[in-house]
Amino acid sequence: MQSNRRMPSWAAALIGLVSGAVAVGVSLLAAGLVNPSAFPVVAVGDSAVDLTPAALKEWAIRSFGENDKVVLLGGILVVMAVIAALLGIAAARDVRYGLAGLAAFGVVGVVAVLTRPDSGLADVLPTVVGVGAGMFALSRIIRRSLVPVEELGPYGDRGHPTPGGAVGAAGAAHGTGLWETAPDSSPESEERPEASVPPVMRAGNDLRAFDRRGLLTGVLGGVAAAGVAGIAGRMLSGRAEVSVARSGITLPRPAKPLAPLPAGVDLRLKGLSPFVTPNSDFYRVDTALVVPQVDPGSWTLKIHGMVDRPVELTFADLMKRTVVEADVTLCCVSNEVGGPYIGNARWLGVSLADVLRDAGVRRGADMLLSTSADGWTAGTPVDVVLDGRDALLAFGMNGEALPVDHGFPVRQVVPGLYGYVSATKWVTDIRVTRFDEDEAYWTPRGWSAKGPIKTESRIDLPRDGASISAGRTVIAGVAWAQHKGVDAVEVRVDRGPWRQARLAEAPTADTWRQWVLDDWDATPGGHTIEVRATDATGYTQTADRVPVAPDGATGWHTIQVRVG
Structure with missing residues (x-):
């Protein structure tokens, strides 16, 4: 169906925006049902993070701090909105242009989803379903906004047709071009105000005209559908369930509880960073655009590779082991001189060294390649973890279960190393390997394989x-x-x-x-x-x-x- 070339640009752009919103909302709902990490917007954002040059990433961290991911996601949504509006304008000329543009969007989303670690064929469903919903919305709203002229009254209002239509008969009689304007040659024309008759177009054998009421109802329906789908998708993404699971956790007591901090550790000066950084103020720097929602009930940690006895632990298994408490300061390698990306906390967890000894690290292994639930990896020197320091698989932070933003249910904490080589959040896998055989996320991007913290x-x-x-x-x-x-x-x-x-x-x-x-x-x-x-x-x-x-x-x- 060719669309009304005289449809106002603002109306066409609005149709594109609403159709794009429907696509995003439905894809979020489908991702909630299939796999939250398969949400195409996040997958595209993660790919953008991975492909961004290191210098640009550093600029983003310096410029936006911990809000860098919010800015990136916002930027992606703004770009998507602009493209959606342009697709709406293109669809107003020919709806096939808009459908082709949405299909191209879908291809980008599918590629981004499939390049994520551990992705499967089912993970493309949110993208496919979302794009399909966007296509349906685009076609539907355009059709509602361009109605057969016999449905329009003499003043172009839908729902008050005249016999044969206000412009239908005359338009059909002329019928020589796409656009017609209906004259009024009836005897009564001199006795009543002149009607404002909308332009019409020929779509196949139909004459159609732009209808504001149809546009309004179509747009409102699309907005409602996008909103309901988006809210349902957010609920299904697991945030509520993980929050409930976290609040229900009772932390075990450490085998040797640390003594309370002596008064002398904190000078208690206004404006001076407190010795213990509150969880809400603790810095967050990672590549996760959307914080992984990991259910402790289904969480497992696999330790494999150059070991004698591969290990797989559940959260319940971890809580049954000897629990260790340690005061450790973490620092990000992106911390500029005098920067804010450093914090101190009292961590609760189990000894990572003990878990590795249970697995039996083989001679020659010198790296732990740990993987996060979102696919990010870190390479940690084996000798550092085994040298007696309090390297932990932590599940508690400052007296409460690990916050979701900081790695719930389990993260690594290794004193003395920058976080990019040690502090894997949402850790699910540790492969014992070698630095000359494997690379972690940041190493091929120009960062050192080992990152001891500098004085x-x-x-x-x-x-x-x-x-x-x-x-x-x-x-x-x-x-x-x-x-x-x-x-x-x-x-x-x-x-x-x-x-x-x-x-x-x-x-x-x-x-x-x-x-x-x-x-x-x-x-x-x-x-x-x-x-x-x-x-x-x-x-x-x-x-x-x-x-x-x-x-x-x-x-x-x-x-x-x-x-x-």
Whole structure:
């Protein structure tokens, strides 16, 4: 069916947008029934993340922080909306153009879904069903918006036809072009107001005209269908079930509970990062556009590869093992000097080393290739996990079940390594292998295969760019050298002499450490403040600034303040 070339562009674009919304809503519903990870929008987004150059990813993290995935998803939806509107305009010329565009969308979605790890043929169903629904909506709304002229009254309103139609007979008589305008030659024409007669088009043997009422009802029906399908899809995606399952978990007690943190670990200064980072404030950097919803009842962890006895553990199996509690600071390799992507928590879980010993790691194995529920991988050095540090398969964080955003039901926590090589969230598989035989997600993208955390420090007080009053001023912050420990922190102002800061207590070498210099006599004017840390091995952090790639940033954190 050819469509009305004189349909307003805004109406055609609106039809395209609503049809696209129907496609997305129905595909989300189908994904909820088949496999939430098969939602094509997320699959396309994940592919975009995988194909994005590392430099662009770093720019996104620097620019948008933990909101980078929200921005990406929003950008994808905006692009989809623009394309859908253009398809609506194309369909207004010929509906086949719009259908072909939606089909092309479907092909992209199918390819993205099939390239996901562990995808199956059934995973393409959400895309196929969603595109089919979008096609139906597009054809249906266009047909409702272009009605046979005999259904239109003399003023172009549907539902009040005149005998033979207001324009039908005349249009049919002329019939020489696609578009006709019906004259009114009746004797009564001089005695009544002139009717506003819509243009008509020939579609096959039918003459049709644009009908606003048909457009409105069609659009409202499409919006309702998209909304209902989307809400149902979100409910079926498992968020509610996983939330209920998480809230019902009673964490086991550790075999050797840690003592409460002594008061000396936290200087309790307003504006200084607390020693324990609340779960709600803990940084999140990962590649998951939509947080995986993993039911602990069906979760399993497979440990295989270069082992004597492959192991498969359920969540119940894990909870029955000896439980370990540990204070560990985690840091992202994307953390710039002075950056926010670091946090400290008290973790609860089981020893990863003990699980590996049960499996029997073979000689020559030097890497653990761990895989997340969403397919992301990390490569962790075997010797680091087995050297006695508190490397955990964690299911608790700061006294509660692991938050979903941070890896529920189970994640890895390995002190002393950046998260990209150790802290796999939603972990479901660990293959014992070799660095010269396997690569994790970030390695082929230019990052180092091994990522020991570098000794660094940060100024929290005062803030960079702050205006402060003259007189005695507190300078404070945090320093970290996980699994080595911080032995000293020094501060200097305006390139003067380095002064020793006072250190807070640190329960282990695996956590960060607060520091404070509380007797700086701030004088009016602009000032530059720098900080550096020395770890327990005697290494003092370098002043040389290097970017985060390929293995973590270095340099002294430097701030500027103005004293009034």
